[in-house]
Amino acid sequence: MLDDDRDVLHTARLILKPHFAHVQTESDPGRIPDLLREAHYDVVLLDMNFTPGATDGKEGLYWLRKLRELAPETQVVMNTAYGDIAIAVEAMKEGAIDFLVKPWEKEKLLTTVRNVYELSRARREVAQLKSREQMWQQDLDRPFAEIISQSPAMELVFEAIRKVADTNANVLILGENGTGKELVARAIHRQSGRAAAPFIKVDLGAISETLFESELFGHRKGAFTDAKEDRPGRFELAHGGTLFLDEIGNVSLPLQAKLLTALQSRQVTRVGANHPTSVDIRLICATNQPLYERVEEGAFRQDLLYRINTVELSLPPLRERPEDVPLLVAHYLDLYRRKYQKAEVQLDAAAHEKLLHYAWPGNIRELQHAVERAVIMSEQRLLHPADFLLTGTAAGSATRRARRPEPPPSYHLETLEREAIQKAIEKHRGNLSQAAAELGLGRTTLYRKMEKYGL
Incomplete structure (x- = not known):
């Protein structure tokens, strides 16, 4: 309350x-x-005149x-x-709610203050609901x-989902892009028991460091x-619902500290x-980054990793799920035939065979985009192999099986490991971080093995 009369304030x-938690005069x-x-x-009681003798x-x-x-x-x-x-x-014309x-x-x-306070809280809740609705609508608009x-x-994976869903355990989902x-x-x-509450996704890889706190914690x-x-x-x-932090492996160390503080205190x-x-x-x-190796390298906080991975799920890439390729092709073909009003479009046998034996380095997302593009660009009823522009490893599993590699000169494990490390370093032109990532090792482990083999 603002008033020049201290007796009125008292x-x-x-x-x-006695009726409000915070009253300031x-x-x-x-x-x-x-x-x-x-x-x-929420509410301010404002005097009309503060200068002695003023009445206007x-x-x-x-x-x-x-x-x-x-405000x-x-x-x-x-x-x-x-x-x-x-x-x-x-x-009232200037925006006062009461007099x-x-x-x-x-x-x-x-009575006046209580009524206005309830109105203020209700309007704040409506504004928050509108923000949530906008977020939900954005999610709904994404197919x-x-x-x-x-x-x-x-x-x-399905079995793990069934076990973990109805708990409040933090879940870390690992997997390649597009899985x-x-x-x-x-x-x-x-x-989960929170199904009726919001599911809010944050793509941490798309948020700049300057906007990180504002996006996650809000601003005045x-x-x-x-x-x-x-x-x-x-x-x-x-x-009340679920917060999904995608690409958490891309967060810088200073921002990881702020994120950890919020997760520990459950306050922002x-x-x-x-x-x-x-x-x-x-x-x-979720992340496609090797978090454990990044912890070894000092690029990801170990305490944050322990905080987010009460339960850990690893999604297999599409190349390890060949049974699913025909299902996914059929699903997306049907989806985009309806979307683009091309109900007559079908795959010919050769195109179907090409999709079945492709390696899909971009996983499900690559398959989805390949089918959508083919449907959009098609000018005839049948889709042929040439209609699918696959930019990854064009030689699929069948081709790789047909071209058996020459056996190595030795099967001794240390010999094979030394050669693998040497080739990875040569391939990445001495970039040890990239070589370690390809080998599935942390940088510290790679250094130790290089010293062991005199590389």
């Missing part, structure tokens, strides 16, 4: 304090900008406009000893299919140049705010 505080309206930077206020209400209208500019979500109740209807009408005339009765003050598989390798990590995360959410209006209004972060939007502080907000989320993370 009385209001005595009336309101202030006699100097010039502190309004500082107060709004320090905390969020201009000071109150000035600070009302300033409040509406700095548009805060509801303002005007307070004056002069029951001038013209001033009341002007204050009190001093001296007020205790019940009148309490994705249910998990399609009949392979034994994926049955193990369906997001679909698995959504399947866990849909089968004016916290930075483009912060034109208060905005909840993804943690707050996921409250918006950029520009001083008070944390508690959040109730179920965390699912």
Whole structure:
């Protein structure tokens, strides 16, 4: 409450304090900008006149406009000893929610503040719901299919989903790009007790370091140049539901520390705010990065890895699920025939054979895009092998089986390991990080083996 009469402030505080957790009084309206930077206020009771002898209400209208500019979500109740209807009408036009005339009765003050407080909370919840709805709509607009598989390798994944879904355990999903990590995360959410609450996805690989805190933790209006209004972060939007952090392996070490703090405390502080907000989320993370090797290299925090991988799921690449290729081809062919109104399009036998024996280095996503492009570009009923421009390893498993490699001169394990390390280093022109990644080793392990073999 802002009023130049300290007796009024004292009385209001005595009336309101038993009913509200935080009641603050202030006699100097010039502190309004500082107060709004320090905390969020649902309701402000603002006097119309602060200078002794003033009765025109201009000071109150000035600070009302300033409040509406700095904190548009805060509801303002005007307070004056002069029951001038013209001033009341002007204050309402400027954005005041209600008007009190001093001296007020205790019940009148309490009822007015309580009603306006409930209205403020309701409007804030509506704004949050709109933000969630926008996020959900973006998700709905992105076409994705249910998990399609009949392979034994994926049955193990399905069994793990069934076991972990109805818990609050943090889940880490590992797998190459395009293997369906997001679909698995959504399947866990849909089968959990949080299914009716939001599923909020964050692509950490697409967020710049400068926007990381704002996107995840939210910001207050004016916290930075483009912060034109208060905005909840993804943690707050996921409250009660599931937060899916995709590409977590791409987060830098300084931001990993901030993320770990939020996950440990289950609290976030918006950029520009001083008070944390508690959040109730179920965390699912995914990455195509070798996190354990990155921990060895000092590029990923070990304590963060332990925090996010209570349960770990590894998705097999499509080349290890050959049984699923015909199902996926049929699914996406049907999907895009309907989408592009080409119901008559079919695959000829040679095209079908080409897709079955391709290595699919880009996994399901590559298969999806290949089928979509072929359907879009087709000008005839049958799709032929030439209609599928596959840019990865064109020689599929059948071709590789036909060209048996020459046997090595020795099958001694240390000899084979030494040759593999030497070839990997040569292939990557001395880049040990890339060589280690191809060999499936951490850099420390690679150094140790190079020293062992004198490389």
